Amino acid sequence: MGTSLQTFDLTPLPGISFGAVVRGVELRALDDRTWEALYDAWIEFGLLIFPEQFLTRDEQDAFATRFGDLEFKATPIANIDKDGVIHHAPDDDVVKSIRGNEGWHHDSTYMPIQAKGAVFTAEIIPTEGAATGFSDMRAAYEMLDDATRDRIATLSAHHSLYYSQRRAGYLPSQKNERGGYDRYGYHDLEAPLRPLVKFHPVTGRPNLLIGRHAHDIPGMDPAESEQLLDSLNEQACQQDNTYHHQWEVGDAVVWDNRRLMHQATPFDLSQPRRMWHTRIAGDPETETAVNHR
Ligand SMILES: [Fe+2]
Numbered sequence: 474m475g476t477s478l479q480t481f482d483l484t485p486l487p488g489i490s491f492g493a494v495v496r497g498v499e500l501r502a503l504d505d506r507t508w509e510a511l512y513d514a515w516i517e518f519g520l521l522i523f524p525e526q527f528l529t530r531d532e533q534d535a536f537a538t539r540f541g542d543l544e545f546k547a548t549p550i551a552n553i554d555k556d557g558v559i560h561h562a563p564d565d566d567v568v569k570s571i572r573g574n575e576g577w578h579h580d581s582t583y584m585p586i587q588a589k590g591a592v593f594t595a596e597i598i599p600t601e602g603a604a605t606g607f608s609d610m611r612a613a614y615e616m617l618d619d620a621t622r623d624r625i626a627t628l629s630a631h632h633s634l635y636y637s638q639r640r641a642g643y644l645p646s647q648k649n650e651r652g653g654y655d656r657y658g659y660h661d662l663e664a665p666l667r668p669l670v671k672f673h674p675v676t677g678r679p680n681l682l683i684g685r686h687a688h689d690i691p692g693m694d695p696a697e698s699e700q701l702l703d704s705l706n707e708q709a710c711q712q713d714n715t716y717h718h719q720w721e722v723g724d725a726v727v728w729d730n731r732r733l734m735h736q737a738t739p740f741d742l743s744q745p746r747r748m749w750h751t752r753i754a755g756d757p758e759t760e761t762a763v764n765h766r
């Protein structure tokens with residue numbers, strides 16, 4: 474679709490392999506030609522940042538639906554309730570969920586179908602901190618030495634929220650009557666198994682698929698597996714391969730979750746923060762875990 478006339482201003486993030494800031498477009502009123510050009514830019518850059526959109530929840534969901542079916546509609550990622558209560562105690566399950574997201578990850582790799590992407594917007598932000606980090610797993614793969622690429626070429630890992638939250642010390646405090654948890658992603662399914670090297674379904678280009686949920690590489694003992702994954706995560710998310718977005722109220726972003734990892738960063742939890750996350754479902758043909766087909 475490269476012939477679409479671009480009707481917006483796109484500025485690539487400087488000095489990094491991904492990301493662009495897009496101005497001069499109203500996401501709540503996209504015509505089809507502008508949408509096609511935006512989609513191409515999303516595939517190319519992996520992360521698009523749209524300042525000053527101030528989308529309503531319905532407008533956010535409508536924009537996300539351009540990319541595909543939704544895994545879930547606009548959902549608050551917040552330390553503040555509908556009734557204004559602020560969650561800040563370390564053993565509060567809302568706080569544990571927020572803090573867990575400080576580990577780098579792809580969304581929903583612990584579900585049978587990994588997410589395609591997400592639209593994320595800022596409604597209430599604290600005075601400092603709370604940036605969202607992004608990291609390019611395509612560039613990370615390209616930076617690996619040949620020996621490492623050979624070593625991981627045929628490896629897979631299990632992905633689970635139990636693993637990631639337990640390891641970080643953030644499993645929920647509240648259990649259900651079956652001894653499990655009712656929060657999203659804590660299901661009884663066998664942990665999804667996914668190759669460490671993913672071929673992007675649109676570009677065909679390889680990228681790492683790792684992050685905090687990945688563990689227990691089949692054929693390796695758990696300690697060796699953890700060591701390998703820790704080392705890949707550390708190499709992949711070095712500062713020169715990451716961008717941290719400092720939010721302004723009204724910002725909207727959309728990222729390609731097949732290619733990028735992201736992370737939350739800390740802030741003063743006594744200050745209210747409310748973000749809205751709409752998760753775009755992965756295509757079952759390309760995003761289903763190998764042990765859930
Ligand atoms: Fe996330």
